[in-house]
Amino acid sequence: MTQTIVQPEATAPLDRVLSGPRGPRKQQITMARIGIYGFLIIAALFFLTPLWVMLVTSLKTLPEIREGGNLFYWPREITFEPWVQAWSSACTGRDCRGLQPGFINSVKITAVATVVSILIAAINGYALSFWRYRYANLVFGILVFGAFVPYQVVIYPLVVAMREMGIFGTFPSIVIVHTIFGMPILTLLYRNFFSSLPPELFKAGRVDGAGFWQIFFRIMVPMAVPITVVAVILQLTGIWNDFLFGTIFAGRAHMPMTVQLNNIVQTTTGIREYNVHMAATMLTAAVPLAVYFISGKWFVRGIAAGAVKG
Structure with missing residues (x-):
């Protein structure tokens, strides 16, 4: 007996299916x-104009600056002597050693204060x-409240406390001050990030017999890389x-670059x-400019990492 198999008719021709939409949809102008991009371009030019003026002025000679030409013009004769003088021989009061000593001081202050404040804030947020x-x-409420206290209000009490100690x-004085004022916002960041992590990770560590520090260093710290990048950027740029604080607490021997x-x-x-x-x-x-240009995308990723409950 011969069995006839009836093929169902295609709902649409094959060429019509293959010629369907492919790839991302074209953006219509x-x-x-146009208004959004125009606004963004104008805003970018507004913020980049002072940077351009500083750059072209630093490459001009003094006679060209005294002529009173347009501030935005590229120099007729480029010279890097002002940069060399600013770095090594410009007078910062009685000393004429340029910004080099201040750069070294700023690096030391920023490195130590950033590491100490982030470590303490991470432990606070984890706890x-x-x-x-x-x-x-x-x-936690007291720590968050500290983020909104104006710096000027507590400067005199801090001066008295540092004097009594x-x-x-001194160097420890300026590091302690930056650590204190970085603590509230960093604790808030870490606390929100750790709260977004699944609690099963913590419970699994406890079941395996891990204690406070083992869970922190073996589980929480490796997972906190995104928010740590945010904390480093905030502290590094803020302290630098x-x-x-550098004028009041650093002292003459540890004067930062900004002073x-x-x-x-x-x-x-x-x-x-x-x-x-x-x-x-x-x-x-x-x-700070290099930090923002290099790690800007990591900053956005780190902020977004703790914004949603995982």
């Missing part, structure tokens, strides 16, 4: 899109997330750009060397 103790919410105007920049600009020896001033400003801002 609309007035709204507030998984090791709930009595009045934990109260302690005998460390005012600081002027007020020396102010001394270069304010020191008058008969001639205002604007090209040297601009070169010194660019040198001082070089580290």
Whole structure:
């Protein structure tokens, strides 16, 4: 007996299926899109204009600057002498060694204060997330409240406390101050990030017999890389750009780069060397600019990592 198999008719021709939409949809040019990009371009030019003025002025000679030409023009004769002078021989008060000593001081202060503040904040955030103790919410509220206290309000009490401890105007003094004022916001970041992690990770570590420090270093720290990058960027740029605390607590022997920049600009020896001033400003801002350009995408990823409950 012969069995006939009836093939079902195709719902659509094969060529029509194959010729369907492929790849991403083309973006249409609309007035709204033009307006958005126009606004972004104008905003970028607005913020980049001072940087351009500083750059071109630092590469000009003093005679060209005195001519009073357009500030935005590229120099007729490029010279790097203002940069060399700002780094090695510009006067920062009585000393004429440029920004080099301040750069070394800023590196030491930023490195130590960043590591100490991030380590303590990570431990605080971990303890507030998984090791709930009595009045934990109260302690967390006090820490967050500290982020909104104006620095100027507590400067005098800190000066008195440092004086009584005998460390005012020393390297530990400026490191302690930066650690204290970085603690609230960093603790908030770490606490929110650790709270977004699955609690099963913590419970599994406890079942395996791990204690407080084992869970922290073996489980939490490796997973906290995104938020640690955010914390490093915040602390590094904030401490490097600081002027007020460096003026008050660092002392003359540990004067950071920003304080020396102010001394270069304010020191008058008969001639205002604007090209040297601009070169010194660019040198001082070089580290934060490099950090933002290199790790900007990591900053966004780290912020987003703790924004949603996992």
